[in-house]
């Protein structure tokens with residue numbers, strides 16, 4: 001096995017690091033955390049710097065990168081800005097890959113070039129108040145009426161809904177009692193009549209709001225079905241296509257977040273003195289840092305290895321779920337260790353460590369909870 005990054009990948013990593021140092025350094029994210037205001041120009045700058053194009057074919061304006069390239073983007077962005085990485089994940093990794101892999105030719109030609117230029121944003125609405133891990137229990141429906149479909153129901157936690165142009169919405173298009181249920185994915189224009197969108201106050205990341213979205217007789221046509229009319233009732237198969245991209249990139253974002261925490265803890269431990277010496281000279285602190293560095297090494301190899309498997313066409317859903325499970329749990333653990341190293345300062349809003357801890361919790365749910373990853377992994381072992 002050979003995992004050396006290419007010269008281009010090293011250059012990509014450096015380019016994103018330089019961009020982040022310029023456009024979204026850690027204190028920029030702190031100000032977003034305090035204001036809760038969406039940074040529209042940051043998204044535009046990410047597009048202008050070409051980061052949105054990386055994993056797409058040249059015919060849509062992409063630069064033909066592979067999954068390891070988007071893993072590197074997610075890792076670097078997450079090390080600097082939680083808002084930037086979640087805008088990237090929702091638009092490019094969830095919505096963009098869904099349209100690329102499952103859209104009709106006309107949907108791809110119409111939507112992807114605009115997405116890559118930063119002219120369009122998307123959000124993805126699967127979760128509902130009563131349907132989270134059990135996605136098959138959704139109730140939001142689209143019923144035929146003449147040439148149209150009328151959507152009714154409520155989605156929950158739809159990230160970016162207030163700032164998106166389209167809400168990619170998973171709906172029932174068959175009877176609720178049917179098994180298996182007929183589901184479809186609709187590309188719903190966000191300005192449609194009958195939509196109401198309300199941000200849900202959350203623990204972190206309020207600058208990129210996650211929302212309740214209500215649909216009251218929202219009307220779409222056949223051309224809004226992802227993949228075209230032939231995909232009516234087959235949305236569940238389209239959903240499977242995104243799970244791998246979503247989970248590997250959540251793992252990568254945890255890796256980036258953990259690297260930043262270790263860096264800041266090491267700097268802090270060198271400058272904070274107690275008992276007449278920097279706390280880094282106390283063995284307990286050295287061991288905590290050594291544990292964090294070791295955990296990060298394991299996170300990196302699990303994530304890169306799973307990405308490498310995917311890029312070479314190998315079956316790797318189990319490895320991707322393992323990477324997502326391990327990296328999200330480990331990021332949370334590393335953030336808690338960081339709080340301990342910072343002592344009382346970790347608890348102060350003047351330091352970033354409390355924000356890193358709050359942010360770490362999302363990765364435990366995004367792309368499916370830890371328990372759901374374990375259920376999937378266990379199925380491969382049985």
Ligand SMILES: Cc1cc2nc3c(=O)[nH]c(=O)nc-3n(C[C@H](O)[C@H](O)[C@H](O)COP(=O)(O)OP(=O)(O)OC[C@H]3O[C@@H](n4cnc5c(N)ncnc54)[C@H](O)[C@@H]3O)c2cc1C
Pocket residue numbers: 090124125126127131132133134156157158159160202210362365366367368369370371372375
């Ligand atoms: C900030 C944020 C942003 C989000 N953004 C989006 C988005 O953009 N679009 C979207 O569609 N969704 C989004 N989500 C929703 C996210 O995908 C769900 O939170 C996640 O799938 C879990 O669903 P749930 O929260 O309803 O928990 P539940 O499914 O109710 O789970 C509650 C607990 O029960 C456990 N559990 C449930 N079933 C099982 C089982 N079979 N075996 C073992 N344990 C089980 C879970 O692991 C968890 O511990 C977001 C969530 C958050 C917090």
